[in-house]
Structures are given as structure tokens and as C-alpha cells.
Amino acid sequence: MEFRTVGSIEEALACLADVGDEAQVVAGGTDVMIQHMRREINPSLFLYIGNLCEMEGLTKNGSHAIGALTTHRHLATDPLVVAAFPALAEAASTVGSWQTQEVGTLGGNLCNASPAADTVAPLLIADAQVELRRASGVRRLPLDEFLLGRRSTARLPDELLTAVTARPPGERCGETYLKLGRRSAMEVAIAGLAVRLTFDAVGNVESAKVAACAVAPRAYRAVEAESVLEGSRLEEGTVAEAGRALVDSATPIDDARASASYRRHVLPGLLVRAVATCRERAVEQR
């Protein structure tokens, strides 16, 4: 087994073009090293990309692009990120501990494709696209299409995830991410919910985006719940109905952390809280 460090994206892509099939990309290593220790993976090459600083941070160049190597700590604390993507910043601030956040990256979180990955839901409500590069070119894919299922993505063996582009909330818009775990930190989500609501001038919901994680094989947009909320004024009954639609869309499992029925049970309550926060933030923003 070999551990190779690369100094440029081109070098990384050349290596992947050559031996992508046998290689495992390592960014922060917070998922990879554990999987290796548990003997879930046994690649012949670890390709360490953590030195590629051109893949770090938020750039505003027409659209908002976030480098795949941006750490959770960076997402949680950089004022630019906090202003542009409050839900993503919130999500990143709940990942593991400060130590995990300091090394774990956005790209790693997406490529690892855990059902409970915290950054996915806030990116789904921001219509995120991933940028995948290979020696022979680049392609962009909606995040929704990139994620195929539990631990499964559309990334090809010779591709590197280089950046994520996303749309920040606009005017009269508020968003939030709520994570439910038993402990107050160092916790994998039992359920997670990202909501972004945009209001029209008179306070009706113009557009609603709801994404849930840890209640299905992958995080997903709960479109039925969204359409219930859209056009409403968030009356108690409407939010409750959206909560029921959200529950219907979930396909949770029983595991050591919680039962499927518990996961279903908590979703409506989380939605009530999330929409209230969105409304507050939309008002503050004005």
C-alpha cells in the first residue's frame, strides 16, 4: 500500500487517470482512515490531496463556488460563508467536534455519501451543483443527481470533486439547518432538516425548499412538503400538513441510535421549528 501526496490538481488528475480504480482519495481522512482501520476499504494507493490550497474557500465569481477542500471549521466560522449560506454554516458547526471540523472537508462529506452527512441537506436547498474534474475535462452535476444512495455517488474513479456551486438565499428569504442527536456534540444525526423559505411582499411563502437527512438512504428534497408550504402563510394547520407529507416521504431505518418510528415522530416538530426560524430570519434580513 502506498501513500502519495500531490502538489497540484493536474498531478492528482493524472494519477487518477492512471490508477483511479485502485486509489482512494484522502482529503481530511476523517472518514477514510476509519474505514481503513475497520478494514472496510483496502486500496493499494492513498492519494492525499490535502495540500491543494486552490481547492479551499468560498469564491464569488458570478456564482458562489466553495472549494471541495474547505474544512467544516472554515464553513462554520468564515463570515463570508455564514452570510451567504447560513444553513450550511450551521450544519458544518455541528459536525463532530472542533477537531473533526478542523480537518474534515466539504468534499469528503459529499463523496463519502453517508445518509447522515450534515452538509448535504443545506446544499440541496441551495440547488447545489458539484464540479467533477478529470484529466480529460470537467462536468457539472446537480448534487441531487450526484448522490445515488447510501455510500454511493456518480463520481467516476478518475474524477476529483473540485468545487460545489450553490445559490445563496435571496431577498425576503430565511434558511436554517436543524440537527437532532442525543448528545449536544460529537453526534451523528438521528435526523436532520434544512429548510429555506422565500416570502413574497405580503408574507406568503413564495418558494419552499425542504431537505431531510438521516431518515432515508440519502438526503433528499421533500417536494410534497414543499408544495404544501408554498403559497401558504405558514398557518399551524398547513405546517402540520407539511409535516405529515414530510413523514410520508421518509424511509428511515432502525439502528442503534434510534428507531425508525422515532425518526418519523420527530420530523413534524423539527419542521415547525425550522419554518419559524426561517420566517424570523427572512424578517431580520429585510
Add this chain to the structure above:
Amino acid sequence: MSGSVGKSVPRLDAEPKVRGEAVYGVDFELTGTLYAALVLSPVPSGRIIGIDTSAAAAQAGVRAVVTAEDAPDLRSGLALDDEPLFASDTVHYEGEPIAAVVADSLKAARRAVSDVIVNIEESPPVASLEAALTEGAPLVHENWETFAPVPGLPEWPRQGNVVGEMTADPGGVDEAFAGADHIVEDVFVADRQYQAYLEPKSATAIYEEDRYTIHVSHQYPWNVRSRTARALGVNPSRIRVIGHHMGGGFGARLDVGLEPYAALLARLVRAPVKLVFDRSEDLLTCNSRENAIIRIRSGVMNDGRIVAREFLCDMDCGAYATDTVFLISIPIFLAGSVYEVPSTRVVARAVYTNTTPTGAFRGVSGTYLNFALERHTDNLANTIAMDRREFRIRNLMDDGHRMLNGQILTDAGIMRTAFAEVEAVAPWADMGKGPNRGVGMAATLWLTNPAPGQVTLKLDVDGTLGVITGASEIGTGAVAMGVRQIAADELGIDPRDVIVTMPDTDVQGHDGGAQGSRTTHIVGRAVREAGTGLREQVVRAGARLLGELPDDVEIGDGHVSVKGEWNRRVTLAEVATQALYDVGPLVASGSYATPTPKYDPDTAVGLLFPTFPTPTYHVHIAEVEVDPDTGLVTVLRYVVVQEVGKAITPEGVIGQIQGGVAQGIGYALYEGLQIGEDGRYRQRTLEAYRVPIALDVPRVEAVLLEHPDEEGPHGAKGAAEPPIVPVAAAIGNAIADATGGAINRIPITPEDVLDALAENRED
């Protein structure tokens, strides 16, 4: 100098531990060490058809593969001789050692473990207490009748899967029930709890001159010595145990762990052998706190008196008796104390199952026994619509309370003071107010372990004081602070000028180990015994140096001085140096063991642990808020009033209270080692087994009640173990209050909280 006892002092071992410089048992290495790993049974129950070690033995770097055939054909145990070193024909739990591999590196040893082929014909495991106690249940040990109690222990009632049964039935209980206005019955269930110390288990052994030297981080090196000797069939003096810094233990390091294996392997390969568990091995094989089922029934009168009680408790030993079989005695001390219950019957059983053997964990069995008793107390009060605090005060025991074993608690009235102190700090009427909030109380008594200790004090030529003791510093500061302070005050010197040894069974007298809060109490008392002797010698030597009579000089402030003449004095260094060539080194020893309290041996059958020495008194109150959407519980406020005799190191005691409550909150709300129907643990790593983190635990408010004990040094009693005992009960009562529903399980999960809320809504 006015002395350091009663003051908080700098802790000298803190800095090396924080800096990572302290050498713990897992860090310790001998030159030329080989590494071993164990082959653990992958199944909870089955017959071993064959073990093929040839592939493993052929691996590069492998020095030996060892099985039962290479080990003495012996069974041994803490109470009952039922456990072999390696399983030979049957396996009784997942994780039971079957073989060991010794290799040049840890990596090679671990790799070769997977090449040992063990062919096991699996059989359905006896996976739960219910299954083990069912009529006609398969026997975990077909040959249970051949197991004998360890030498010195009398036989006790046991039968099949029931490895111990303790019965206390004073008669008249049924009649008392018949006269009660109400009878309330509850069933409580508790899961296991893993000690989750930072340092996984390890042992390093070397065999030389026909003796075994074992390097450990262990709570009880003298027990390692005797247990290893019995496992190997040699005299205890053939074993030498040397202690190193310890990364926590909480009871899991009281019985032997890897030490007998390391010793055996070191002899077989004639080289030092180090054995260390990874976290998963440690968790799966650890002698965790036992799971239990408690059935409790009480008769209560409309005026608030409790008149009758029946208390039945089944504890899961796992596959071997270990020390859990001793714990069936504890219910007798708790079921009829704190509150007066004139007529009480107690039956407690320890039960074999095909699961990892359980064992001691801080607050042994008391955590769930108190949960059952105090949850039940709330239910009794609610049944007669009496305020829960008033009901407790109404039934509180007083001075002279007679426990069910016949032991008299002369000072039991302290409990009343403790309730009053709680009220002063956290008035009952103000707590738990507001939606989704609740308040709960729990009270308990707890013991101080009476096991013996010994100390030798030597005054060095530079005026420092050496304390030679086998006491182990488990992390509480009992040695690093308490023993050091008590020793310093014997000569009026600075605690920093006291040097304490690490345990070495070749060097010191027997020590009963870091258990049951005994170290400050017992070893501290031994220090005082030794101090009396040493001071006499110092006075004589000092007087000689000053040209005075011994009666005319005194020790203080690091000097011997002439009474009434402050400027005529000599330093302790001068005294020790001069004495060296006049009378020889100044050295004195002291020993102590708690006298056994009076009790009535006829009150119970099967009482392996008959008394509750040096009791202390505790009242806890918790305020919680539950989240009606998620069932999550926030502990808003937590107050402890604890009777301590005398706080030698107040900061140390408060730290132990904070830590005990944190561990109790973990037990109540977060942890829980569950056993699946397949007999395997469901939580197999610290990712799945979740201990609380700093954010989950409030700052605990502690009030120390000082009530000096006649026997303890400066009046000190045990303090570190008990703060965990009433926590699950106080929190459980608070959650039941907040939700209005039943809380009958440990841990209390968010789902239980939602169920309790739903139950209340239905009512």
C-alpha cells in the same frame, strides 16, 4: 504552618498527565518485549470442535500460539472457581479467550490471530435474564455443581443458572401487606454500563528466577497477585505486581484482566510479553455494570407510612460469577434503609447467561437499586396524593436505625440534616416549575470499603517524607492529594515535600486497592498510625540534637524546636541526617483495617458481603426540562448534599461529585450496553456506545456535610464512589414529574420520554 488537611492543594501528577508525559500501563515497555493478542470467541455459545493453530504459527514473526492445552488445567474466580484461562471444549460468551498469539510486533500478533482457525458448533445462547430463569432453560454451565467457592468463602445457595441467591425474610411481611391501605407494585429494568475509562486494559509480564513480574495499571495490584497466582496454580509470592499510572478504572480494574495471560505467555516464550486490548476488544470483554430486573412492592397507609415491602432483584452475572455474585448482598442494605419500612423481604439472585461476565462499576448495583427504590417512593407518594418530599421526610430513618442485616446506624439522623441542606440551596417549591419541567429527589446511604492498608513513613536526610504504600492512584487524587496531605501534616511539612511510591507488591504491605472510596479513609489512617511512631523518633532525635529532653521539644513547621523558645530549633533535615549515624534511619510503619460492624448473621441466607461499614449519607435533587417534540432531556440544575466525615481535600471531593454525577447522567440518559437476542452486544465501539460530553452535563452544585468519623483520619470517610449512586433516580423522578408518565428503564431514552408524555396525554 497550620496544616494542609481541609485545604485544596496543588496536584503534582496533574501536569505530567496533561502534558502526556506520564507513563501509563499501556505505555510501559521492557527491552526485548514481544507482543501478544488474544483469539476471542466469535460466538456467544457453542462447542469447540477443533482449533487449528498451524497457519498462525507459520506466520513471519510469530513466536508462539497458545491454547488451553498449554495452560494449567484450572478454574478460578473472585468468589467461585468457575473460569478457565482459555475455553477448551465450550465457549460461554462472545469474546471469551480461546487462544493467544505471541509475535515480534503487535501488528504481527493481531494479524496472526485471524489465522487461528477455530471450529465451533454454535448453540443457541442464553441471552437474557428471562431466558436463563425460564423453567427448563438450557444451563450455561452443565457442570455448575463442580465449581467450588474460593478457599475461605463458605458455600451459598446456588442452583443451575442461578449462581447465587440471597434471601432475607424476617417473617410477618405478608401479614403487614394485608394491613396496608394501598399496595403499589413496580418493575424496573436496567441495561449494562461500560466503564469507558480512557486507558484500555493492558499487561506486560516477564518471567525470571521462577517468578513472574507483571507491570499493570490496576486498581488492586494485590488482587492481581493472588488471582494470577490462583489462575496459574502457584503461590502468591511467586508473583510481583508493579503499578503504573492508571487511566481510570471505575471498578473494571479490580478483578484480573489480561495479567494472568501476559504472565503465562512470558513463561512460555521466555521473554517479556505485552498484551494490550484495542477499544473494541476492551468494550466487548469488559466486566461492565450488570443489567438487572427489579420487582418492588410496598404497602402504604393513607397517613403516609410505609408498612411492608418486598424487593426482588435479578442481576446478570454473564458467563462467570466474577464479583457480581457478591453484589446480591447490596439490596439488603438499601431496601430497608433511608426510609423506615418495618417489614421487608428481600430476595436477590445472580444469574448466569451466555454474555460477557459483568462486575464492579462505581456504585456497584446501587445505581439501579436506588433508581428502583426512589422511583417507587415517588409512586407511593403519588398513590396517596402526598407531596413527594413530605412523604420522604415522613418516612425518614433516624439515629439508631436498624438495617435489615441487624447493623445499627447510630448517626442515621444525618439524613434529615442533608434533606434540610438541600431545601436551603434548592427549595422544593421553586424547582421544576414551568411547562415540560420537572424535579426529582433521591437519597441513599453508601459504604466505605473496609479492606486493609499499610504505610511506611521515612524521613529523608533532606527533610522530605517518603510514603511507602501499595495504594493505587486511580485518578481521584486520594493518593496524589489526600494521603500526601495527611502525611505532610504528621510532620507539619509542605505536601510537595512528600514523596509517595507506586504500588509494588514486593515492597509494600498489602493494600485493598482503589475501590469503595477506601484509600483516603484506610490508607490515611495507616499514615496516622505510622506518623505516631515516626514523630516519637523525630522528637527523640531532635531533642538529642538540641540537648533537651524529648518532653521539652515539639515538631512543627518542618522543624523540631524547644517548647516556648521559638529561636532554638533544628530542621527536620538536620534531625534525619544526625539520626542516621546515631540510631539509624527514621522509619515507622502503620497498618489499618476497618473493624467489622456488629450485625446479625441470622437475618439472611447467602449474604457473602454481610455489612455496610463506615456509611455515608447522600441527598440529590435534579431539575430537568424535556423537549416534547424530540424527547431530549436537559438537566437544568443538579444539587448534591453529601456527608463526608471530613473533606481532607475539598476540591478533590467536589471534583469526584461532579464526575460521579456526570457518569450518572451518562447512565441515566445516554449509555446502555444492550444485548441482542443473539447474545451479542449491540454497541461495539465508542461510536455506538455514547458517553455524555461536557456540553451534556451541568455544573453540579455540591454541599459537603462534615461530621467527623471516629475511626477515619481527621474524621474522613469515603467520598468518591457514592456520588454516582442516586443520579439515575433523581433524574428519573424529575422526568416522570415533567412528563406525568412512567419512567421504569435505564437508560431513559428520548423514545421513553415521548412514550411517557403520550401516556400522560391518554390519561
